[in-house]
Amino acid sequence: MLGDIKHFLTISFPTLSILFLIFINIFVSNNFFDFGQLFVFQAIFFWILYTPKLLPLYIILIVGVLQDIIYLSPVGSTALIFLLLIFLFDKYNKLFLEPSFVELFTSFIILFIIGTIIFWGLNSFINLKFLPININLVYEILLNLFFFPLNYFVLHIFYKKLNLEIKKYKKNV
Amino acid sequence: MTSFLNLKIRNKKNLFSNYSFVFFIILSITLIFFDLKNIINSSVIRSKIVNSIFHTQDFFISNLPNIDKLKLLFTSKEELVLENKYLREKIEESSLYRLKSEKLGIENNILKQELSLLPSALEDYILVKVTADTQTHYNKSIIINAGKNMSIRKGDAALTYKGLIGSVIEVYEKYSRVLLISDINSRIPVRVGEKNIKAIIAGNNTDKIELLYLKDNVVFKENDLVYTSGDGGYFNSGIPIGIIKKENNAVYIDSLNDLSQIQYINIYVNQFKNF
Numbered sequence: 263m264l265g266d267i268k269h270f271l272t273i274s275f276p277t278l279s280i281l282f283l284i285f286i287n288i289f290v291s292n293n294f295f296d297f298g299q300l301f302v303f304q305a306i307f308f309w310i311l312y313t314p315k316l317l318p319l320y321i322i323l324i325v326g327v328l329q330d331i332i333y334l335s336p337v338g339s340t341a342l343i344f345l346l347l348i349f350l351f352d353k354y355n356k357l358f359l360e361p362s363f364v365e366l367f368t369s370f371i372i373l374f375i376i377g378t379i380i381f382w383g384l385n386s387f388i389n390l391k392f393l394p395i396n397i398n399l400v401y402e403i404l405l406n407l408f409f410f411p412l413n414y415f416v417l418h419i420f421y422k423k424l425n426l427e428i429k430k431y432k433k434n435v
Numbered sequence: 436m437t438s439f440l441n442l443k444i445r446n447k448k449n450l451f452s453n454y455s456f457v458f459f460i461i462l463s464i465t466l467i468f469f470d471l472k473n474i475i476n477s478s479v480i481r482s483k484i485v486n487s488i489f490h491t492q493d494f495f496i497s498n499l500p501n502i503d504k505l506k507l508l509f510t511s512k513e514e515l516v517l518e519n520k521y522l523r524e525k526i527e528e529s530s531l532y533r534l535k536s537e538k539l540g541i542e543n544n545i546l547k548q549e550l551s552l553l554p555s556a557l558e559d560y561i562l563v564k565v566t567a568d569t570q571t572h573y574n575k576s577i578i579i580n581a582g583k584n585m586s587i588r589k590g591d592a593a594l595t596y597k598g599l600i601g602s603v604i605e606v607y608e609k610y611s612r613v614l615l616i617s618d619i620n621s622r623i624p625v626r627v628g629e630k631n632i633k634a635i636i637a638g639n640n641t642d643k644i645e646l647l648y649l650k651d652n653v654v655f656k657e658n659d660l661v662y663t664s665g666d667g668g669y670f671n672s673g674i675p676i677g678i679i680k681k682e683n684n685a686v687y688i689d690s691l692n693d694l695s696q697i698q699y700i701n702i703y704v705n706q707f708k709n710f
Contacts, residue, residue, distance in 0.1 A: 285488075285491075285492070288488075288567050288569065289492060289567060296570075296571075298571055298572060299571050299573075314451070319451055319455055319456070319459045320459070322459070323459055323462065323463065326463070327466070328484065331477075331480065331481050331484045331485065332484075332485070332488065332567075332569055333569050333571055333574055333576075334569065334574045334576045334612065335571075335573065335574060336467045336470045336471055337466050337467065337469075337470040337477050337480075338462075338463040338464065338465070338466030338467040338470065339463075339467055341459075341463045341466070342460065342463035342464060342467065345456065345459050345460050345463060346460070348451075348456075349456050349460075352451065352456075381573070382572075382573075385573040388467070388471065389619055389620075391619070393572075393573065393619065393639075393640060394639060394640060394641050396641060398572060399572050402572065
C-alpha cells in the first residue's frame, strides 16, 4: 500500500512540481519578481524533454486552465500557448541527436519568446485591440531566461534522485 | 554534472501523436470561445478552484512552525517579567484612550442633537488584505481576503485613503477578486476638474489611464482631479481616482495609488443604501 502511494507520488512528481511553481508564482515571487503566466513553461519544457510519458497533454491542458482561472485570462488561452510550444518543440527536437545544455537553453529562449509573442497576439485578438508592449514585458522575458538554468538544475537533481528515468521505462514495460 | 550538460535524448519519435495535439488544441480554442461568449458559467468553476487554492495556502501557512513560539522558549524569566510589565502599561494606556474616545463620542452625539443635524449617512467600509497579486501584463486584478462571508457583493468599490483602485468583479466564499482601474476591461464614468467635465476612463493595462468620450475642444488643466461621477450606478459620486497629466499633447490619468504596491484596501460595501 505504502509502496503504491510512493510510486504514485513519484510518477506524479512532474505534475506536482508544476503545481508547486504555480503556487510559488502567485504567493511568493509576485511580491518580488513578475515572471508572468508562462513561468511554468520552464518546468513543462524540462519534463517534456526528459519524461514526456509522465506529463500527458491533458495535464498541460489542466495546468493551463488553472493558470487562466487564477489570472482571470480567458479559459483555455494559456493551455493553447503551452500546447503550441510543445508542438513546436516536438518538431524541432527531432533535428538534434544529442543536444547539449547550451542548445537546449537556446531552444528554450526561442520558444519562450515565440510563446510571449503568441500570447500577446492572442490577448490582443481577444480584446480586439493591440495591447501595449512596454519594458515590463522585456523584463518578464529576461527574468524567465535568467532563472531557467537554476530551475533546470533543481529539477534535474530531483529527476536523478527519484530515478524518474527508470520509472518511465518501467511504466512503458 | 556531465549528464546535466550532455543530454542523451533516446526517443527521437514524436513525443505525442499529431491527432492528440490537434484534439487538445481544438479543445483549448473551444474553451476560449465558450468562455468569451459566456456559454459556460466559468465564474462558478473559478469560485470553486480559487477557494480550493487559497484553502490549501491557508493550510500550509497554519501548519508552518511558529517562529515566535520557538523564540519564547529561549526568552529568560527577567525578560518575560519586563515584557509583562510593559504590556500591562500598554493595556492601561489603551483603555484610557478608549474611555476618552467614548466620552468624546457621547459628547459629539449630544452636540449634534442640540444642533438638530440629520443623522450621518451610514458608511460601511471593510478593511481587507490583498491575498494574491494576480496582475500580469495582460490582466490587472488582485484577490482579497474577504468574500460572501463579509457581505461583499459584485460591483462594490475598492479604495484606499488616497482614492479608488477598482471594483469587485467576482465574489467567492472567503475571497473576492478586484478588477483594477488600469485593466483593459475597466470603464468608469467620471467628472474632471473644477468644471465637472463628464468622461469615461478606460484602463489599457499600463499606468496611464485613458479618457474616452470627450466632447470636442475640451481643455484640461494639468493636475486636475478626476473623481467618480456616480453615473450609471456603478460607484458613489466623488471618490477621487487620479490627476490629469499631459505628455506630448496626449492627456492621460495618473492614478493616486501605486497600483502595483497595494497591500491593504477598503471595500465600500454600502453603496447606494443611503439613496
